[in-house]
Amino acid sequence: MAHVVIIGGGFAGVWSAAGAALARGDASLRITLIAPNEHMVLRPRLYEPDPDLAKVELSRILGPIGVAHLRAHVQTIDTDRRVVVADGQETGYDRLVLAAGSALVRPRDLPGAERLFDIDTLDGAVRLARHVRDRPDCPVVVVGAGFVGLEAATALAARGRVLLVDRSQAVGDQLGPGPRREIEAALDELGIECRLGTTVTEVGDGCAVLSDGTTVETDTVVWSAGIRASALTRQIRDDLDHLGRVPVDQWLRTLPDVFAAGDTAAAAFDAEHTVMQACQHATPLGKVAGYNAAADLLRLPLRPFAPGPYVTCLDLGAAGALFTRGWDRKVMASGAGGADIKQRINRAIHPPVDDAERILAAADRVRVELPFFPRDEESAAPGV
Ligand SMILES: Cc1cc2nc3c(=O)[nH]c(=O)nc-3n(C[C@H](O)[C@H](O)[C@H](O)COP(=O)(O)OP(=O)(O)OC[C@H]3O[C@@H](n4cnc5c(N)ncnc54)[C@H](O)[C@@H]3O)c2cc1C
Known part of the structure; x- marks a missing residue:
């Protein structure tokens, strides 16, 4: 049976798994996510006073959608043999999604x-x-x-x-x-x-x-000065960008059999910008990369990556939060209004759990309308 392997259990990896399961439908295809952690960590919430709450059990997302979880750390990617080595164990793949994220420098x-x-x-x-x-x-x-x-x-x-x-x-x-x-x-x-x-x-x-x-x-x-993509990117290509990310095309393919998503992928946002290392982009990147990895094997049409407007929401503690829009980061809301938006975003980045239908429906929504956006606007908000 053909095999999609995903490296990483963060926003990009989890949504890649859901995207691949969505493309698979009833077809016969094995999907495995390799990540050492039992939980998906919601990194944008780690500044909160109780960071231990910023996590979701991977089994509650992967279990319902029929994705296997190999709890291991990948050391080697052999793109010639189409094999990854994780804690000494070899796993073969037909399509690979690299979603191993980033780390503080x-x-x-x-x-x-x-x-x-x-x-x-x-x-x-x-x-x-x-x-x-x-x-x-x-x-x-x-x-x-x-x-x-x-x-x-x-x-x-x-x-x-x-x-x-x-x-x-x-x-x-x-x-x-x-x-x-x-x-x-x-x-x-x-x-x-x-x-x-x-x-x-x-x-x-x-x-x-x-x-x-x-x-x-x-x-x-x-x-808190500076982050860089996982060093696994160096095993895929030499032409990394200044953040250590691999280049990808509009289908998020970086090599014929390898896709990349999240903080490891230097995807074009528009003619001027590449995506940010942000869960706002890691989530839709994952959805598209995972879908395309499976669709490619199943000979389905691939989906182009087409992100919504760029927004940010910066928590400023007791001073509220700033919600900005566009690459000039124009302030749209601040103080208590901004804090309300930040709380809603921090809830929205939690993926649905225990319910295959809701998880797959969310994987199918790359651009969604949000309650905190003016009615006529559409956005791919952080994590949604
Ligand atoms: C404090 C903080 C606040 C942030 N705030 C925001 C915000 O407000 N808005 C926003 O959009 N973004 C924010 N971000 C950025 C956001 O969290 C990241 O962009 C996002 O987590 C990237 O998702 P990812 O899946 O690509 O990578 P990650 O979340 O880094 O996940 C990587 C996954 O890969 C696994 N992995 C790594 N190496 C290996 C390996 N060798 N083998 C197997 N598995 C491996 C890890 O265990 C993990 O499961 C914030 C980040 C931090 C740290």
């Missing part, structure tokens, strides 16, 4: 790097949440004032002093000038101190040394 040469915290993984976020719970008064240093660092800093401000450090001269530099004024106002409101044009040069026992020569007393330094 950890500073290799930073003295004391082993003391850093992060909210990149479930384990990392749980470790940080437990650590700060036991130290209510200790100041926290957050390194990186990008999307993740801003959410970490504003969430941690609820419990005490936070210092936000970034190499660039502006907060949210990668988000552009669109939302900057609102972000700066929120940081002021929460009493978060910003040190721009600065980074951490050493993490000591109870202190962080900054590149401006100052030393901050802290035993909590959260690193």
Whole structure:
């Protein structure tokens, strides 16, 4: 029987599995998802005070739609033999979907790097949440004032002093000038101190040394600067982009027998942009890549990847949230209105469970209308 293998059990992998099951219908086709984790981790919720809630059992999604789960970590992809090796076990494939996601780039040469915290993984976020719970008064240093660092800093401000450090001269530099004024106002409101044009040069026992020569007393330094696609991409192709992603065509194919989705795929969003490493894009990418991997074997027409409008929603803790639209990130809602949208998004990114019909129906919806969008607009929102 022909075999679709999917590497990764995050947004892209899970929705690839559902997309492949949708294309399979009643046809005879084996689908296997390989991922080490028992849960799908909802990474966008890892800044929350109880990150352990940000997960969904994979068996409740894969079981109902007839997808096997091999709990293992892939070390090798042999595209000539069409085989992946996971924890010493070989699995052959006819079509492969690479959806192994991304990981925080950890500073290799930073003295004391082993003391850093992060909210990149479930384990990392749980470790940080437990650590700060036991130290209510200790100041926290957050390194990186990008999307993740801003959410970490504003969430941690609820419990005490936070210092936000970034190499660039502006907060949210990668988000552009669109939302900057609102972000700066929120940081002021929460009493978060910003040190721009600065980074951490050493993490000591109870202190962080900054590149401006100052030393901050802290035993909590959260690193959130930069993410990169899984190193498995290097086993597929050499021509990776600056985020380590493989190029894909509009069907999300990267090699004749290999598709890619989520944070590993440099898919075109439009003539100017590639997709973001965001669950907003990982979800529809997964749906299309998985569908196409199965459709290709079953000789069905493939689906082109056609994302909806680009939106973001940045949680700013007690200062609410910012909902932006377009690549200039024009602010559409802020404060309590933005927070309401963020809560709805954080609920919407949970995939349906236990119900094959609902899971497959969701896999079939790549662009959907959302309650929080103006009525005449259509969007592929984060995770939906
Ligand atoms: C704190 C935080 C906040 C975020 N906020 C937002 C947000 O507000 N909006 C938004 O759109 N995005 C947000 N993101 C980004 C979003 O979470 C990612 O883009 C999304 O998770 C990517 O999905 P993915 O499936 O490609 O990868 P991942 O979620 O990284 O999943 C990868 C999967 O592959 C598995 N895997 C990895 N290596 C292997 C291997 N060798 N073998 C087998 N399995 C492997 C992993 O175990 C995991 O199951 C946020 C991320 C973080 C960390």
